[in-house]
Amino acid sequence: MYLKKINTLFVMLSILATSLTIKAQEHPSLILTKTGVEKIRSNLGNAPLFDATLEKVKKVVDKEILAGIDTPIPKDFSGGYTHYRHKQNFIIAQKAGVLYQILEDEKYAIYVRDMLLQYEAMYKNLPIHPQERSYARGKLFWQCLNDSNWLVYMSQAYDTIYNFLSEEERTKLEDNLFRPFADYISLENPKFYNRVHNHSTWGNAAVGMIGLVMEDEELIQRALYGIEDDGLPIGGLDNDGGTIKVEGQKKGFFANLDDPFSPDGYYTEGPYYQRYAMYPFLIFALGMENVRPDLKVLQHKDNVLLKGVNALLNLSDAEGEFFPLNDGQKGMSYYTASLVTAVNIAYHYGNKNPQLLSISQKQNEVLLDESGLDVAIAIRDGKAKPFTKNSINLSDGINGKQGGVGILRYGNEDLTLVFKYAAQGLSHGHYDKLSYSLYEKGDEVLQDYGLSRFVNIGQKGGGNYLKENKTWAKTTIAHNTLSQNGEMHFNGQYQTASTKHSELYFFDASKADVQVVSATEVNAYPGTQMHRTMALIKDENFEKAFMLDIMKVKSSTKNDYDFPFYYMGQVINGNFKWDSPSHLVPLGENNGYQHLYLEGKGKPAANNAKFSWLGNGKFYTLTSVANEKDELLLTRLGANDPDFNLRRDAGFMIRRKDTDNTTFVSVIEPHGSYSPVSEASLNSNSHIKNLDIVNDDDDYTAVSITDVKGNKQLFILSNKNALASAKHSLLINNKEYQWTGPYYYK
């Protein structure tokens, strides 16, 4: 209802707008604008980073022009030549168009024109792409997604040479190429186009952008609001197992902007996909801002797109690499091209945050448009400030009420905890409620495995998701969280998982030396409640900050719990003996266990299990409160992996059998360093003498940390009341502790 009203209002407004602008639309107007180009031209030679980028782009494009245009008949998957060539074409055409505008050299316009005309000649009779794997096959590429990429870029290219083309050429291109192209990826593929999904975002943006250039109101409407009657049945699955049509789901660009973004700018699929979707989101919003500012797309949902840029930058480690939450390929970082776009637009259209400039400096390039010029001038003028990442809690869900991701940072990213208590994250989500990863600067201490895919490497399943993504990467046991009875959260059922989310208990980063995030999960294993509290603590008796982890489990039944730590590095030692099998056997048969070999098995030798490793020249020790019946397992990934798709990574696991209620309390303690150059081994031993649970009931869990010098610290968590104003008191060993708020630490 509400939607329809908006829709009607919009149509009225747009008719009004159209009637007001009687004279023909200027070109370029989409990303580059006439005034923007003039400003750029007059500043050439005055903004070093802009000039350097221009020079670099010119070199690339000139080389391609020399090599000649090739628009081969499509046949390959990603990783193959025709895929690569068509992708390269749209990237270069967009750049060439920009060069034409800035440098006023017609050779660039001719190049774009000739390429577009070649596409026009080919597209008319082009069949659907011969590779049949995709649920929505494209024509130039094996999936509509890539065809949409093409149109997003080619719309820009077209806009830049619009005035260079004859009326006749434009008509030919629009009638035979652009309009049919837009119709194919939308009307003919509603299962691709009409979803809330990064695929559809690309599709919507593509249709909208060519609509803006062509002044085609129908396409613009279709972009913003989707196809009203798509005739699709409810349900249906895409290649990743995601649902195609959900009952009552809105569609179109606004829906894609509304639904997956939380009010904090967190994108529910996770940073890897946020980075991917960021480009169509921002570039179309920018096109709308330039051509149809009245619709306020860029400002939609309280500036959620600009907030999204900030969220995304905060979802990276000290080296700018995104945390590989859900399906994320490790190594992707804010150095990628779409983040250049994002950072430049966020600076120019946002509040000119000088910290963004330092990211641009690191990226060492800018957009060749007005926003990029703006950034380059500001950098030239010495306005850049370091981008400081602080602790941040990012809510998930359309209204920010479907859990979230809490990031605790100590010092200058000396220690970073990424705690995930989010919603499922659509089809790219993993079954990893209340899991976490830990970083020291840019190095992983405890890893999130990420995805199992070699993006664009043709030899590895065409560069697509590998079956190990489902059999390992998405599973619960692949993550640093609780597995129960060898099952996955929600039994690995996407339909169930996607309706549930964890709940924040509290997030408190107000004190630098004790930062806490706490959340609960009651749906992953029906009948079992998990309450995990994680803290970064810097204590004066410890060299570095450490992480305290309290996982309180209550269940109505007795279960076998597995509690893994995917440490990165080489074993130094443990305080318990382990048997080492001479033959390696998989740990289980399914749910990810079939991929783990058991490399060692032992029993705690004391009430604490200690385990140390060396990673990236730094020492780490896990200290965990142990029960005498616990099994301590050393695992190695790689079983049942005939194609070597998985890394041979290590794990340490606490197995606690036949238990209903229990609490796992652990400290991960970074300490010391080792240099192979000086061969100095500094501070290679844990500072912790003992870790004890001194109280654990429904109301309070209290943990005491005794260091090797005998100093004792106490952490008490109020399990039932997270109000900051609530007053608590607890008697431990005849001593009364009183405090206000959800936790006590001293």
Next chain:
Amino acid sequence: MYLKKINTLFVMLSILATSLTIKAQEHPSLILTKTGVEKIRSNLGNAPLFDATLEKVKKVVDKEILAGIDTPIPKDFSGGYTHYRHKQNFIIAQKAGVLYQILEDEKYAIYVRDMLLQYEAMYKNLPIHPQERSYARGKLFWQCLNDSNWLVYMSQAYDTIYNFLSEEERTKLEDNLFRPFADYISLENPKFYNRVHNHSTWGNAAVGMIGLVMEDEELIQRALYGIEDDGLPIGGLDNDGGTIKVEGQKKGFFANLDDPFSPDGYYTEGPYYQRYAMYPFLIFALGMENVRPDLKVLQHKDNVLLKGVNALLNLSDAEGEFFPLNDGQKGMSYYTASLVTAVNIAYHYGNKNPQLLSISQKQNEVLLDESGLDVAIAIRDGKAKPFTKNSINLSDGINGKQGGVGILRYGNEDLTLVFKYAAQGLSHGHYDKLSYSLYEKGDEVLQDYGLSRFVNIGQKGGGNYLKENKTWAKTTIAHNTLSQNGEMHFNGQYQTASTKHSELYFFDASKADVQVVSATEVNAYPGTQMHRTMALIKDENFEKAFMLDIMKVKSSTKNDYDFPFYYMGQVINGNFKWDSPSHLVPLGENNGYQHLYLEGKGKPAANNAKFSWLGNGKFYTLTSVANEKDELLLTRLGANDPDFNLRRDAGFMIRRKDTDNTTFVSVIEPHGSYSPVSEASLNSNSHIKNLDIVNDDDDYTAVSITDVKGNKQLFILSNKNALASAKHSLLINNKEYQWTGPYYYK
């Protein structure tokens, strides 16, 4: 005989010298000299790198002075506190002495004096170190080696404050500390002192340096020529299995300089130990140059010490890390302190090679003596030039006739082959005749495993050699060379191995695009001859240079051959099918095989076995001529390794059973790249269509390389005559090839 004559001559000369220098020796005179210090003082503030180093050193020393002197009763292994403290003491005392001389601030002299007096008080009654593991236990440390380190540094410290001390203090220190200390590590430990070994080098230098300061001719003699009658029996083993006394072996500093260094400056233990021994070699030689230049120690054996610095720098990868030949800990590099000494001395006392200055710039520090000042001034004056590493052949053995190490480099270290055809390398040698490692820039493509030891990490066997060093790291199967019948070269017998060496066939790096090294080994497996020829070839039809490897084997018996490739990275694919066992079982029971798991096993599907991997963002393909009966094995290190002392590294292995004569022909081809940021996968496929052996007899082996475009290249090796002037002709497929020299390539 010869030795005795020299000895007699020397005594005469030294008496003459002594009688000429009637007036007392100046101090400092050992490393710093009176004139040197004056020059330094007058240049303070004028040589930035010197000033910066001085500032850094001052900071470190001032902090230690503030913390106070501690000389604890010795009890720990390396990795423990007392070890660390005494080591830190001598390092800081030496620096404090230098600061006293340069800054003329008495607090530094007082610090050194007080520390020495504390040692004097303790040493008188100090028993032998309580840790019993060493074959030659020290007093301050668990082995005489570390005690010798102490004396090498403390001699310098003593020299710098000599004039600050009273006559009485000097007498006390010399009588109760220095002289007994020198006697303990020499007269009382001839098994440590009287060898040709890096241990003895430290011992000799220690005794000699304190002798120079004390003007004690007896100690100087003992340093240079060892202990004449040590009373030791022939034989005996040290902790590493090295022989203590070899029949007819010379001893003392000159012997340690003569024997392990080849005329090219290659040190037979390998670069890791050369780096370690370099400090006592050079610092004592420098002391001799300053105090007794008449004995020309620094110039001994045609300047072999200065040549050694050049050899050592050339034994590093593009990032300055030393190739881990024999027992070498990976990561050790020319950034280590002893290389600062080495590079500064080599510059100052050598031919002022401006390329050495660029290494000093990278090290970002200099020695605080005249040589360091010289380097800093030259850098200030802009004299530094890039250190260019070219292909180099380094002979091994006292006369350069015991094999060697051939290093082929293409481009600016774009591809580096390290081919080892050397002697055994004393007790730190590995059983790896004709093995190699391959680097692309600073990244390992095919690795040499190095040692199995965590130097100075106490938790790992006290930081000492682990048993896996013997059971894995030293074994033949741990290296990229031929293993026969599951045995080690020389049956792993050090006594035999140390009397043998491989023979160079030829080394030709005269053409940049085709560089070849070839060597033979006939002793490792009696009855079997190996002739390995390795070439780096840059062909215009290939994107990057590749490595061609021809291993020709002839045997009087039928054998099972294993031919491994220890690739670094993740499997991309192969052109053959392999079975993947669900349970991992060790590949064998001994000789290193017990540490390898079999992860996959297949048969060649064609006459070439192809295997590709991705490492450090670059693709690599192995193409090897295969026999249909070959077994192709995928291995993983880590079996029978209960303490996780070994890395879980991968290997690919060709197994050829029941064969006498055979030739393994392989190409390792680096190609393309992958970026997780752009997600661009470039040139990910091998350029080679086929690799064929087109002739293989006693006279000639000919290999044809056909690329994917059909271009054919031919490499012919003359197996019997390596003369550069020899003329050859060979008929292949009715075509006659004629050439001059050991190989043909076109």
